Amino acid sequence: MTRLVRRQGWVAGLLVLFVVLFVITKLIQPGYGSGDFGSLVRAVLPYAFAVAAQTIVVIAGGIDLSVGAMMALTSVTAASMMDGASEEYALFVVPFVLAMGLVLGAVNGMLIVVTRVPDIVVTLATLFVLQGAALLVLGAPGGAVAEWLRATIVGTVAIPGLPEISAWIPKALVLLVVCLCIIWIPLRRSKLGLSIYAIGSSELAAFRSGVPVARTKIIAYALSGLFAAMGGLALTMSTGIGAPIPGPYLLASVAAVVLGGVALGGGKGGLLGPIVAVFVLRLVRTDLTLLAIDPNVTAIIEGAIMVAVVMFGAFITMRSRSS
Amino acid sequence: MTTNPLLDATGVVKTYGAVVALRNASLSVLPGEVHALMGANGAGKSTLVKILTGAIRADAGHIRIRGEARDVRSPADARRAGLLPVYQEPSLIPDLDVASNLRLTDTPVEPFRAWVRELGIPDLDIRETARDIPLAVLRVLDLARALAVEPDVLLLDEMTAALPANLAEKVLEVVRRQGDSGRSVIFISHRFVEISALCDRATVLRDGETVGVVDIEPGVEERIVEMMLGARIEKTRMAARMASQAASPGDSRPRLGVANLRVGTKLNDVSFDLANGEVAGVVALEGQGQDELFAALAGSIRPSGGTIEVDGKPVKFAHPADAIRAGIAYVPGDRTEALTMQRSVRENIALPFSAALRNWGPINMAQERSRVVSAIERLQIDTRAQREVQRLSGGNQQKVTIARWIAAEAQTILCFDPTRGIDVGTKQEIYKLLRELADQGKSVLFYTSELEEVQRVCDRVIVIFGGRVVDVFPVELADEPALMRAAYGLPRGAKEDVGILADIHSTPVAKP
């Protein structure tokens, strides 16, 4: 019981941190409003999916270095398929790209199971493979996106009669919440979800408890690929193009996973923490820009925050363990 | 033998590189019988259980379940075939709570709860994370989980080894009833008392081969020991110590002086002395503060009050390194806490003296080698799989944890249940070893969950109950019933017999 409280405590702490940062932002820039919040959510979108992709494999006891490359590949695929195609064609492209992420993720998982090479090495290898594939799809940034897809993350959701509130509900946020929940909530409640936690916690014990270790691992990676494909689509939707060089999503995803209270050893944590951590990290970046801090110092600050928060977390666990 | 066997394995072979874990093992279990699987450390008992339950694949052999040939490919498969194991190591998922662990294995919760209560744990919170649950309780939960699905064959690998007497007793009761209700149990234990109290037949393994199947009847122990040990037999005879042999701690200054030691709420005002050349036993039921006592003396946790003196000088330990520097070595009961499993036997034994204590520089390899070799010989460690300790059998791993401190020549050794999961032959070796250490002037604090060991080894017994020292026995009075009573907090000389061990003692059972 105390454990549960402690874990939720970390997420609650992150939420408080987010609110505090929000207030600080308001103080720095009194005009910071709902439109700016919408920008924040749109910036969060690709990171959030990358983090979701990373979270699920980390919980399963692995790590996925190919997240960024997977996003690049799915993004260029989507952008090049939609280039010059009709608006309706995108109705086919979206499920196609999602399925592609799912399958490629599953391939990652299968390679890990079959070759018995550690996750970190297999996904490092697939990082190169996916990057190469992205370059073959598009040699340089380009492609296009269907207008309606683009519109799904622009603007806010209109709630009749409540204009003030609905101004604070950007469509991008709704999209993010829906996409994550549609997969995460049923998963969390299913035995499959338990199995994912189980293999992350102890593969041997899980195997001995009758968990189909190989199948569970493959599914975890497949879901990771699916989230990464969503991230790739989010990239295409926000930029209108596909870029074959992966953005900084890999390291950011690992950092946010840890900040979000998911242990890198596996078996612990949830999705909410890492997502809130992404919001915190993006808002920090906003504040640094608003404050016009020397750009070379921002790297120092971002690194220091990351280390400080994690040290703080380590410090409280140490305290609570010794007491 | 008219009935058909429920489970019948023949010609099972398993090799790990150069190590032959099973050469030609067979096992046949009848419906409704409690069948003992016996053998010295490393004989292949655990390996056989793992093969029968699909946790590892055999290189050769046939398994028939209810007369049908069956290829058990995974634990899930075994479960479907009605075979349920409790392995030597706990197999609950550490980061999941008990409830989730049950769900994961499709175990019904209510029967589980009923079994847990039956097994002597009245107040289990199933929302508790497995990692936070003590080892002994975890083993019981593992058993309850298996019982709850009403398996046809229950395979218990040293189920009682890590249990304190009160819990072990309940387990035996429950297992006996399984047999009575027509289900079969394969029971692995190194404790003859349990075997005689419980089992119908025994299959004996030696060096990976089934060397015999015997019916359990009074007097059969000698034969089993003969079969188990083969050529090693003559070394194992050693009678209980006589009172006259007890060392008289005449020294004025004790080696270790503990006064009013407190650790949180678990340990209150514990005081005792440990003399040079003395083996002092500690007896307690599960969770009476003995863990904290040993951890505090080992520098592993900080006491919240009281003093510890070594050779008359007060000491404060902030880290096990401080205790080691004061000559105090700690052998934990759980070998996975003590060993670096992927490293060699040599490195494990040499760790404290070659590397740990500020010696970061070059190692004198020749000297290290000779010290390690002599420790290995002294404890008769089976070194066939010595490149990685994890490949040793459970009992041999246990020996490595002790060998390390023999090699490091520690002055005071805190042994926490060192004979857990060790075969009869080796147990005798360890008793002899502890006595020898004492004769060399070293001091040993010896916690044991097997009460009969006390009279074989100790000079004095300290009984702890509820975090306090409730009695200190001279060895001649420390027979099992007396210790049992004291361990339950009953005053010395109370009449009522406690537990089934008392019953066993009233029936004549030959001891090996």
Next chain:
Amino acid sequence: MSTTAIQPVPSGRRLKRFMADRPLIPLIILLVILVVVLQILRPGIVNERWLANTVKFAIPLAILAGCQTMTMLTGGIDLSVGTVATMSAFIMATQVVNHDPAVAILIALVPAVLIGLVNGIGVGVFRVHPLIMTLGTSLIGTGCLQVYQRTVIASGAKIPPFLAWLGTGLTYGVPNALLLFVPIAVLIVFTLNRTGFGRLLYAVGDNEGAARLSGVRYWQVITALYVISSVLAGITGLLYIGLIKAPSLSLAEPLVLPSVAAAVIGGTSIFGGRGGYTGTIIGALILTVLTTLLTILQMPEGARRILFGLIVLFVTAAYLRIIEDR
């Protein structure tokens, strides 16, 4: 009980067991296969000059992979080596304009020691996950380097001739860099196998609790380790700048992921407790040869990367299969 069971074994299994006991042999065979493939694709390429080049470029990678090997033995990883190497290279190149080279090198190694210390304390005392800790310090280090860079734009940069000699020079066709590398490699191998510190690295990485019960103070070992790792990275930076001769703010960054890959290919477990440095050296050579192989092959860049990924995966998997004794 200490009898050894000897049984007739089929020769295939015996070969496998032989390889499993000497994991270096299959690795070397893999390396040789790559070289042979290269020679077949471009006849004549495997000559003295090419060998020297390969060794020159493999050495910095191998030293950084040594940092990874040691940290990985404890279950850690050091992602800050790229930044540390870059910092010491850049700082040395800019300080040497105003100072004696020896002084400049000492100044250049100060941030290396500092970053190592911070990493060590973070991981050893505060128990921050090494991945996050070293990622964080590497971000901080990069930021500091950027700030520093602005203060020295006016002064320009120089590469001391002896570093250039060490980095690029050949003596009788043998790269001078070996003068630095051989002692470092011997030292690392010796440390891991024959010293108390080496034993502690393995012990701590395998089972920290057990190490603690044997009297090991975790934080001391970890702090020393990360400082050593950082200093080695700093030295690599100095060597690397002698090789590349162009101080830039991202000089050694591209070596970070390959350094991890080299250690893993060389048989070191990222989970700690298992591995060694000789394998890592071969791993670094394999990666360097592989890079050459792909540079030489004329194909679209995308296909080149795909091939690189596939070969790394194949080599690691094949190696694991060979040494796995089951």
Next chain:
Amino acid sequence: SAEAKYTIGVSNTVQGNGWREEMICAIKAQALASGEVTKLNIAHRNTDAAGQLEDIRNLISAKVNAIVVNPADPAGIKSALEEATKAGIVVVAVDQAVTEPSAYIISNNQEQYAYLGAKWLFQQLGGKGDIVYMRGAAGASADSDRDKGFKKALAEFPDVKVVHEVFTGWQQDQGKQQILDFIATGSPFNGIWTSGIDNVIVDALVESQTPLVPVVGADNAGFVGQLNSVEGLVGAAVTNPGSIGGAGVTLALQILNGKKPAEQTVLVEPQLWENVTEEGKAKLKSVADPSLSPEWPVSISIPDWTTYTKEQIIACKGPGE
């Protein structure tokens, strides 16, 4: 226009590269020299188009008056630039064009950069020979623009053959290892075209004692120095001034002050400095600057567009620092 009154935002997506660092310093120096800028808001990090969208939107939130942006991609940041214009912010793209029509562009002509250097190189070889083509980063839009220019020149010289094409990723160590590997194959080649990873290539030729072949690179201080000093080296540096950032600030200020340029796009045409003719040698001597970091382009100012002094750009201080 003497009193300071504007805030200018800057967005850049590559960090730690000499060219980009010079660009940032030029922006700072020009902002200071103009005297019209109170504050610079610089978003400068390694990221992609999506990250740049985020940065630009943050700059919009910060209510800057103008944004100088070095685009990660011409099309990818269109939406944010549009939002900026809508918010009344002047947008100036430097170094590369953008597709957003409301943005002003002052850019180096990347296609022309490659064309100019390649053509010179091919002419130098007498229109015949084997070329090593060392590109930038695969998948970067500046690289693909340059590839167009290079291919255009190649089409004009049918007897020139590319025997080896690699991506250096604009990384010194990779470029050096790649050329050394290629030299080791023993395949003959007559010239090298580089996308700005140039001085390490010359080093590699010298170290491996290969006969020097003509090398085309950028106007980086290191390479310009080599063109002046390395015995027997024939080569040319094509300008690709990082100081274009300063020009962007000037343009932004002009627009803010109501002086809109006639064209939405202003291209800064590259120059080529070779060390074959006396004239070229003299030019190279005059621009060489050994005090600069070898990765910095020597063209630290652009006539008519920048007004800062060399001290100012090297000090790399913006208003209020």
